Amino acid sequence: MEKVIIGMSGGVDSSVAAAVLLEQGYEVIGVTLRLRDGVESDVAVQDAERVANHLKIPFHTLDFCKSFSRYVVDYFTQEYVSGRTPNPCIACNRYIKFDAMLEAADQLGADKIATGHYARVVYDKNSGRYLLKRSAASVKDQTYALYALGQEQLSRVLMPLGEFTDKAAVRQKAKELCLPVAEKPESMEICFVPDGDYAGFIEQRTGNVSPRGKFVDAEGNVLGEHRGIVHYTIGQRKGLGIAFGKPMFVIDIDAKTNQVMLGEKGSEFTDVLLASQPNFISFAQLKDAMRVEAKVRYTAVPALAMIEKEGENLLVRFDTPQRAVTPGQAVVFYEPGGDTVIGGAVIEKSWTEKNRG
Numbered sequence: 522m523e524k525v526i527i528g529m530s531g532g533v534d535s536s537v538a539a540a541v542l543l544e545q546g547y548e549v550i551g552v553t554l555r556l557r558d559g560v561e562s563d564v565a566v567q568d569a570e571r572v573a574n575h576l577k578i579p580f581h582t583l584d585f586c587k588s589f590s591r592y593v594v595d596y597f598t599q600e601y602v603s604g605r606t607p608n609p610c611i612a613c614n615r616y617i618k619f620d621a622m623l624e625a626a627d628q629l630g631a632d633k634i635a636t637g638h639y640a641r642v643v644y645d646k647n648s649g650r651y652l653l654k655r656s657a658a659s660v661k662d663q664t665y666a667l668y669a670l671g672q673e674q675l676s677r678v679l680m681p682l683g684e685f686t687d688k689a690a691v692r693q694k695a696k697e698l699c700l701p702v703a704e705k706p707e708s709m710e711i712c713f714v715p716d717g718d719y720a721g722f723i724e725q726r727t728g729n730v731s732p733r734g735k736f737v738d739a740e741g742n743v744l745g746e747h748r749g750i751v752h753y754t755i756g757q758r759k760g761l762g763i764a765f766g767k768p769m770f771v772i773d774i775d776a777k778t779n780q781v782m783l784g785e786k787g788s789e790f791t792d793v794l795l796a797s798q799p800n801f802i803s804f805a806q807l808k809d810a811m812r813v814e815a816k817v818r819y820t821a822v823p824a825l826a827m828i829e830k831e832g833e834n835l836l837v838r839f840d841t842p843q844r845a846v847t848p849g850q851a852v853v854f855y856e857p858g859g860d861t862v863i864g865g866a867v868i869e870k871s872w873t874e875k876n877r878g
């Protein structure tokens with residue numbers, strides 16, 4: 522019997538994933554990574570253990586608080602302080618979750634690890650590569666947050682929920698199996714900022730209040746005073762704290778000058794971006810320019826674009842302008858009209874290319 526370590530968060534998805542693996546005949550071991558101190562974390566561990574007991578599988582907890590604090594929470598904080606908008610789930614997947622789970626698998630003598638992510642991993646004989654594909658449940662698809670995984674990680678991971686066509690079916694399965702977390706609500710926010718108050722969290726973490734500064738327009742004219750750059754993100758319209766008499770959007774955040782640039786409707790769209798730290802999944806290196814569908818945020822509709830190398834970085838040229846392209850977020854590439862993730866990178870800056878046509 523093949524041994525699998527399932528990462529259990531105490532939520533519905535990973536609990537059902539564990540049950541599906543048992544049904545598929547695997548020997549399943551539950552592992553919860555303790556990522557933070559505090560009551561919420563304790564409850565998550567307890568919930569995961571209750572599910573493991575219900576499924577009669579062995580259960581272990583591993584302490585990764587230090588790594589999580591350093592590679593996810595510090596990164597998140599530093600990015601905001603630098604005027605960028607980070608994606609901590611991608612950092613967690615890249616630096617913590619999968620590597621920690623693989624380490625646990627090695628210690629417990631298991632070949633494979635599994636998660637409750639909505640995505641599919643498929644081995645492609647022709648290319649000899651492990652491909653990441655969109656989940657059958659398109660609204661729940663989590664491939665955006667998984668683009669940074671490497672071949673070693675993908676070769677050892679199972680994602681049993683990838684074939685479920687919607688969340689309702691997963692919940693239904695949880696009820697049928699009488700899983701103790703079947704009615705648990707979805708977790709929507711970033712797990713370590715439960716009330717969604719990013720600015721408050723960052724100020725508490727750094728011990729510094731983000732200093733007030735100037736709202737400016739593209740010409741540098743002062744439009745008013747902002748509350749500190751950590752309160753803003755690119756594309757933001759609401760909560761600017763000043764009435765301008767017309768919709769105004771955040772179009773740039775400059776940590777060096779402590780200025781937040783605002784622009785009128787339309788100026789939040791750009792059509793070219795530069796991205797760093799590319800990771801490709803369906804091939805090792807990008808050689809020639811390539812046609813892709815690209816997503817600039819988790820909830821964006823994929824849009825047609827060309828990608829090409831620019832030194833160590835990538836240039837992404839969209840056919841149509843994209844709203845609120847945000848430094849620090851990921852741009853993820855998909856095969857046009859298909860399900861396969863080509864790869865992704867971190868957005869550094871974006872602009873509108875003049876005279877295109």
Ligand SMILES: Nc1ncnc2c1ncn2[C@@H]1O[C@H](COP(=O)(O)OP(=O)(O)OP(=O)(O)O)[C@@H](O)[C@H]1O
Nearest residue numbers: 528529530532533534535552553554636637638708
């Ligand atoms: N603390 C943890 N320890 C081990 N594995 C985890 C932990 N947190 C998340 N995972 C794994 O990563 C997957 C995706 O995590 P995510 O935070 O997106 O959970 P989710 O979609 O809310 O799923 P769930 O309903 O299982 O909480 C989970 O399904 C689980 O397999």
